[in-house]
Amino acid sequence: MSKTVLKKVEEISRKLDELKDFLEDVLLTTEEYMLLKEVDEIVSNKRFNELKALDEI
Numbered sequence: 001m002s003k004t005v006l007k008k009v010e011e012i013s014r015k016l017d018e019l020k021d022f023l024e025d026v027l028l029t030t031e032e033y034m035l036l037k038e039v040d041e042i043v044s045n046k047r048f049n050e051l052k053a054l055d056e057i
Contacts, residue, residue: 020040024033042050 020036024036028036
């Protein structure tokens with residue numbers, strides 16, 4: 001990836017982490033929190049083929 005794209009991905013990742021922290025504190029149920037952790041692990045390990053569309057869940 002180009003440096004510009006990588007920089008934007010890192011910026012988005014940082015913003016998602018901030019949003020995730022907020023949601024964990026305020027809105028998420030235990031099940032939602034566990035799903036979020038699973039998705040976070042998949043994304044951080046770049047196993048995007050394991051992600052499912054929301055309408056498949």
